[in-house]
Amino acid sequence: MDIPDIELEELEAEVSHEIVQEIRNFSSDNPNVREQAIDKVFYRMYHQGDLHYQVNFVIPFFIRQIYKETDTEVLYRILCCIASIATSHNLSDCDYIDNSEEYDWSYLRWVNSVRQPIYKALDFYIGLLEHDLPKMRIIAADILAACKPQSTKVCTKFYDRLREEPEPNIRASLLLLLAILDRETPLDGAFCEEILQSDDAEIVKLAVAISLMYVAGENPSQELLEQFIELGDRPDLLLQLTDYYDDRYSDGHGLFARFFERLSDRALEQLMPILTYRWAFLESYDFCDLLFEIIVFPEGVMKPGTAVSDLTKSQQFLLRAIADNNEAWESGFTIHSDPQSSLTYIGIKEKPQRDKLIRFLSGEAL
Incomplete structure (x- = not known):
């Protein structure tokens, strides 16, 4: 379904004429024009690493486009944009607000206005977990991990996918994403231990060790630290996991480092030779x-x-x-x-x- 022009005319009161014109190009018959338009709108939504306040006006058009898009590469590009927005620090930083603190609740309302259209496409992303292309499966998982209000459903789908997923890099990333969702839906420790005792790929076991450390918080057990040290002692493996996790986003580099942010000085000092x-x-x-x-x-x-x-x-x-x-x-x-x-x-x-x-x-x- 095409976006009615009247909606775009109303949009011009909130965003620039150039952005409105590029959104019109989402309906072009030429996939190259559509992809270029997607990129132009997306990059106008960032300023020095921060989401522009206007993103809440344009994100619904991105979401509508994924249902209409017929070109796989263009669809992937749209999903990358949505993933970058969904995981932006502008949205994630307000997840753990202490209600006793003074807070700009108008900012929280803005965050929710950006998130809600993303959440509405939950079943679309879930369907992509079965896609033939690995990059489509993992970018869908990235977006799903940002849909925290539906974490129970998301985590169930992740565990189901882990039992079928043939790509070690994707299995590793799914485990890291499950750790991120631990506050909403606790990580299945028995499932993780089963992987550590299996003949699964080393990169998957490394992801398990990192996930369990992250969930443990400031002071993971010595056993967990030693598991990471043993598995992380292969620099090529840690590099592979780091790059695969971080490089899927246009602006999300460095996200992998967050898995070590909770560690106490005692725990961190044991990992420094590897890090x-x-x-x-x-x-x-x-x-x-x-x-x-x-x-x-x-x-x-x-x-x-x-x-x-x-x-x-x-x-x-x-x-x-x-x-x-x-x-x-x-x-x-x-x-x-x-x-x-x-x-x-x-x-x-x-x-x-x-x-x-x-x-x-x-x-x-x-």
Whole structure:
């Protein structure tokens, strides 16, 4: 069914004429025109990593289009856009609001106005879990994991799919998504243990270990930590899982790092040798960004007078990994494109920064 022009004319009062024109192009007979129009509208919905407030006016048109779209590649592109919007931090950050806190409830109403059209297509996404193309199955799963009000139904479908899914990468991602939904629908620990004891692919077992650690919170058992250390000791495997999880979104890089965000210092310090492998974290730049800024140095700039002894073991380990990595300093391929930016973020600004870092690690106060 075509979108009536009257709706688009009304839409122009809320968004630009250019966006309205591109939405008209959703109905073009040419799939290339439709895909270009989808991209143009989508990228106008972001500003410096944040969703534009107008997204609630255009998301219904994206949802309508998935029911009409006849070209598989264009449909996939629309689903990628929906997944990026559904998992945006602008929407997810308000999931765990403490009702006692002051909060901008008009913002919450805006969030719900974006989410509701996405939720209405739940059965459409569920149907795609059986699609012949692996990329269609996993992008549908990504969107379903954002449909938290229907988590019971979603999780049931995920477990059903895990029993049939032939692709190890998809099985691994489904397990990570089930962990994300644990607050709404608890992760089936027995199901996970069964996988760990099976002959399933190592990447699937690694995803199980990460999922169980994430659900355990600040202090996972030593057994869980050792399971991750054993499975994560293959850098290629961790890289494969990281990239597959993060690279499906236009703006979602670094999401994988969130699975380690809850860990206490005691737990995190045991994992640092793996997480800081070759410092560039297996060349996964965005993971490095979150590892540094959110997980290891969440408070940002260190105060003047700070000594290395004031830091946690994880912070010390990470800084030593930076200081010791000749390749990173020579090629400049880590966080924000170079290690200097990483150090500036926490207050080590004196040039040459590597020398200052080495002196700091040797006992000189900041």
